[in-house]
Amino acid sequence: MPQSLEALKETPSQTGGPYVHIGLAPNFAGITGVFPSDLGTHLVNEKSRGERITIEGHVFDGTGEPLRDCIVELWQADADGLYPSPSEMRGAADPNFTGWGRCPADQQTGLFRFDTIRPGRVPAPGGGLQAPHITLWIVARGINLGLNTRIYFADEAAANAADPVLNRIELTSRRATLLAHRREGSTIYDFDIRLQGPDETVFFDI
């Protein structure tokens, strides 16, 4: 036998389970007094740069029922396309924008909602720019490995057409599952996620 490569294996994922709120949003779950507030509830403040938008949506199961027990996390660049992360080497992102959000779905309706800003464009590996997008990560009871997907904006048709990730989706009709649509006369973008069915959302292995 040759020497071992000695790589470790990633810790296997397990579902967040039905009580995921206890860990990730305890105040939402009624467990008060342990942490002063739940993490990820505010991405912006009054000084954040950029166009304010709201993302609203649901996560639907294979019967079309909304998941009322899921948690959605969001990660995105600031208005200039910079990430508020130590791994961002191009410059300092807006200090008034966290880039990261966490929202438990409403326990009656399944609605999730993020008040954020429209992200700027981020470079693509190998040159060029990606279309403006937001990364989502979804966990819930019944989901064994957190699901990664992306929100793109339907009103960015030219950028979307050139986006290297969208162009990885060979079945072009499925790209529409990643488009958020602006609600007429408002700053709200609707983005529903379907776990199964003919309009199953594209999920990514990133």
Next chain:
Amino acid sequence: MSAASSNRAPETGAFLGRDRLWHPPALTPRYKTSILRSPQRAPISFSSTLSEVTGPVFGHALLGDLDNDLILNFTKSGEAALGPRIIVHGRVFDERRRPVPGVLIEFWQANAAGRYRHKKDGYLAPLDPNFGGCGRTISAEDGSYSFRTIKPGPYPWPNGTNDWRPSHIHFSIFGSGFAQRLITQMYFEGDPLIPHDPILGGIADRRAIEQLIAPLDMANTIPMDATAYKFDIVLRGRRSTLFENRLEGN
């Protein structure tokens, strides 16, 4: 959020591909809820972009003194939570065996009787008025973390006609990049319910299951106080750099 707590150079490399066969698949029929919540199409793969290699950072200023002490962090009276007192500790590594410092680790669990403090938990076992069931910490420079809690009890759950969860603690871990985001569960060495668990049983590889079982760690017990269990966590590894030239074997 604040700057990274580590002095190490920022991680900017692309992620190594995820070995999805090591994880439970989306559809694990013995765990019935997965049936309607499992995507049926293949996930689309692409190489890391900046959106995946970056991630949020949480500074130590976030933490309160009792955040990693579930025995005392919920009590109003000062009375300790009921149950066998344990220390859970370990280190966070990446797949290249590098310690991962400065990452937020959140954990939650049932009480010693196997009951969660959650309005949807209807198990007849009692709530402990002094136990909330959540905590958090941030890994140290060497990737180490620890917290104090009580050993959670096993509990029945509505899946099959008589399914029981082995004792377990849920973990949520951030990495330096958002693609490392992970939720998992830690189990306890010697728990006889482990082979019967439909959720753990969704993992195909026995070695992967064993990676989730924390051994009793006598060397780190506190005499006359608490036993200890060791649970190391491995996050996805990165290539050494995303942007620099790739002449060095990347």
